[in-house]
Amino acid sequence: MILDLKLLFAGGEPIKIDYTFTPESGIIDGCSPVKVTGILKSISSVIYMELNASFILTKECDRCLTIFERKYDIPVKHIVVNSVNNEDNDEFIVVEDMTLDLDELIMSDIQLTLPMKHLCKEDCRGLCSTCGKNLNTGDCNCTTSRVDPRLEALRSLIE
Ligand SMILES: [Zn+2]
Ligand SMILES: [Zn+2]
Structure with missing residues (x-):
């Protein structure tokens, strides 16, 4: 989903998010469609993004090789600004053209959050x-x- 943030940067009403997208194949193997819910709101010309990404991952256990499914709920929280001048901070997402590719952002957050090892249970x-x-x-x-x-x-x- 491409979000147009023009109105929100101008102080518009919060944007409620509730949609599901299918990740491009090859980004995360075994990932189900991702359900995204939450809100974006503007407070003094920056945007606060508070989303949750929910999905099921089907993986082979690294220890016993059993195929298993696990549900994940990953918080996607960012501060979005429309100018690099606001502040030099890695935690900020800068959108200079007022649009944001939400799917791409969420997939990269998921990739950063997922564990390196996949075990069917902790004491496998x-x-x-x-x-x-x-x-x-x-x-x-x-x-x-x-x-x-x-x-x-x-x-x-x-x-
Ligand atoms: Zn196992
Ligand atoms: Zn044996």
Whole structure:
């Protein structure tokens, strides 16, 4: 969505945002359409953007390779100005032609927020390095390769 901010910079009524867009393929693999809600309002010639981007990500777990879905709600908050002279600050978004490509901004915010690693759950046990069994579904028979750390401690006491 391309937002025309001319009226808002002139002190116009807040703009309510409620729309869904489909990200261009290749930006974030496995990303569902993104629902965007929130508001843009102008306060003394700068625009305050307070949005929420909601979507579902389908990923392969980096540890156990299971495909899983996770819902994300990412806040998209920015201060938008129409002149570089306002202040030199990285947190500001400068729109010199009074328009803003909202989809693009939201996608880059999402990219910055998403974790580097995708785990199906925080304590995912992954695959057995010997037999390849998914250890989240139960133990395998390769007991020799994985010694219980408590047993290990006992053993070192005895020795
Ligand atoms: Zn996993
Ligand atoms: Zn195993």
